[in-house]
Amino acid sequence: MPAPPAEPTVHVVSPNPAQDRLQVVPRLVVGGVHRATEVVSRPGGKGMIVARGVVRLGGRAALHGFVGGSVGAQISAGCRELGIVDRHVPIAGETRVTTVIVDQASGGSTVVNEPGPEVTAADVDALVDGLLAAVQPGDLVVCTGSLPRGVPADLYARCMRALRGREVVTLVDTSGPGLAPAVRAGPDVLKVNEDELRADGGLADPAEDVDLPTLMERALHAGAAAVVITRGAAGLSYRSATEAWDVASPSVPVVNATGSGDMMLAGFATALARGDDRATALRTGAAAGAANAARLEPDISGTAVDELVAGAVATAVPEVRA
Known part of the structure; x- marks a missing residue:
């Protein structure tokens, strides 16, 4: 008998990974001296959070980016431990560390992002070539996160163009x-929050008063096949030429919302990879984001997401204005 078709892989392109260091303090006071009550250090960055979420939900994930030095070695070791295919390009610089200070009193998080190492043009070419060699028809490619120094601003656009005609679904989450x-x-799906789209999408003059539906419509006309706008605890909105959904986020006690947007993307992509329709995938994404917010460190479990999906209510928007 012929072998069953391989399960689609979610390829996560995230050029600027980091080692996340979470420190919990009773109350954060600017300028004060604090004693952490809990410290968690683990491979992170937006791409690692997405890939970790995919694996937690039973999907297959591969990470493409740049790693260097002792911190980069920890990122690669984290991939092996989680069962994520490590397709990082080794570079000469040192991978960055991201510090997250969690204020226990308010539940708020303060994040300090290091800029990341310097990357060469040859490194960039190696990343794109490695991605093209790895993808198979039916796979998904998620481009997410900031770009380290030396990486041209059009890297994600270059990946989108190179993947045309390869029968893959492309998703972009950047600013x-x-x-x-x-x-x-x-891209097949653009996932951002409203502030990112308004500030960096090139779709409106800063002085122009444009409402969100119009901004999403402009993103569709500019090239995106679908747009997802995340709104934190308020949920998310989805628009394409044929579908429009608003999805309420399940209510959870928030411990640390850092990475919830990335986990939303992980849930959405994993559901698409297993063949779910867009509304179901959006509900899974909203549940994954909520499950993440209920934990200290950016992570989820499949059980927690399954329990929260019922609270992620998708409502069809009557008019599609694309």
Whole structure:
């Protein structure tokens, strides 16, 4: 008998990984001296959080990015421990550390992101070539996170263009200079929050008063096939030329919301990889984001997500204005 078709892989392109160091303090006071009550150090960055979420939900994930030095070695070791395929490109610089200070009194988080190492043009070429060699028809490619020094702003757009015709689903979640070219490169799904789209999408003049539905419509006309806007505890909105959904987020006691947007993307991508329709995938994404917010460290369990899906209510929006 012929072998069954391989399960789709979610390839996560995240050029600027980090080692996350979470420190919990009773109350954060700017300028004060604090004694941490709990410290957690683990491989992180947006791409690692997405890939970890995919694996936790029973999917297959591969990570593509740049790692260097002793911190980079910890990132690669974390991939092996989680069962994530490690496709990072080794570089000469040192991978960054991200410090997250969790205020126990308020539940708020203060994040300090290091800029990341310097990357060469040859390193960038190696990443793109490795991605193209790894993807198979039916796979998903998620481009997420910031770009380290030396990486051109159009890296994600370059990946989108190179993947055309390869029968893969492309998703982009970024901000800053890389967002506008990525939108125009035509991803299958653009996932951002409203502030990122408004500031970096190149879709509106800063002085222009544009409402969110119009901004999403402009993103569709600019090239994105679908747009997901995340709104934290308020849920998310989805628009394409044929579908429009608003999804309520399940209610959970928030411990640390850091990474919840990334876990939403992990849930959404994993559901798409297993063949779910868009509404079901969005509900899974909302449940994954909520499950993450209920934990100290960015992580989820499949059981927690399953329990929360019922509280992620998807409502069809009557008019599609694309």
